[in-house]
Amino acid sequence: VRESFGNVLVEAGFWGKSIIACKVDGIPEVIVPEHTGVLLNPTLPVRRIGRPRKNDKVPFCVVDGDSGQLRKPLALAPQKLAEAILRLLTDEDLRKRLGENARRYVLERFNIERYRRDIEDYYLYVLTQ
Numbered sequence: 001v002r003e004s005f006g007n008v009l010v011e012a013g014f015w016g017k018s019i020i021a022c023k024v025d026g027i028p029e030v031i032v033p034e035h036t037g038v039l040l041n042p043t044l045p046v047r048r049i050g051r052p053r054k055n056d057k058v059p060f061c062v063v064d065g066d067s068g069q070l071r072k073p074l075a076l077a078p079q080k081l082a083e084a085i086l087r088l089l090t091d092e093d094l095r096k097r098l099g100e101n102a103r104r105y106v107l108e109r110f111n112i113e114r115y116r117r118d119i120e121d122y123y124l125y126v127l128t129q
Contacts, residue, residue, distance in 0.1 A: 001022075001024070001042070001046055001058065001059065001062070001073045001074070001075055002024060002025055002059045002062050002073060003021075003022070003024065003025050003026065003027055004025050004026050005025070005026040005027075005029065005030075006021065006026060006027050006030055009021055009027065009030040009031060009037075010030055010106050010110050012102070013030065013036060013037075013102035013103055013105060013106035013110075014103060014106050014107070015103070016099040016100060016102065016103040017099050017102065018037060018038075018088050018094070018095045018096075018098035018099045018102065019031055019036065019037030019038070019098070019102060020037065020038045020040065020081070020084045020085065020088065021037060021038070021039060021040070022039070022040055022041075022042050022065075022076055023039040023040060023041050023042070023065030023066065024042060024062050024063065024064070024065050024073075024074075025062055025063045025065075026063075027039070027065065028065045030106075030110075031102075032101075032105065034098075035098070035101050035105075036098060036101045036102040036105045036106075037098055037102060038084045038087070038088070038098070039065065040076055040080055040081060040084060041065070041066075042073075042074035042075055042076050043074055043075075043076075043077055043080075044074055044075045044076070044077050045074065045075070046058050046072075046073050046074065046075050047075075058073060059073050061073065062074075
């Protein structure tokens with residue numbers, strides 16, 4: 001339903017694992033569809049199953065993975081998730097390709113040197129304005 005960024009996706013990519021994730025909030029920053037993983041569009045209304053727990057809250061809104069606009073939260077269709085899982089289980093070439101691409105992408109984009117360089121560039125920009 002919601003994931004602001006998804007460090008676990010970066011970790012999975014680092015280990016070369018193929019990834020299936022929901023196209024919401026910050027997840028599309030990590031998963032490039034059909035290149036570093038499979039992104040699924042949430043389509044079902046969110047409904048609570050069982051008794052709510054103390055801190056169990058459905059968010060008021062989420063960032064739509066396509067438009068970047070705020071929208072009501074939606075859930076993944078179990079059938080679509082199952083299809084994506086079966087697709088990766090039965091297509092070894094796709095699974096390997098996505099995992100290898102995810103590793104390269106994560107090493108290039110989510111590393112401490114790039115982070116340091118981006119912060120440094122930002123401060124230099126602010127200081128020169």
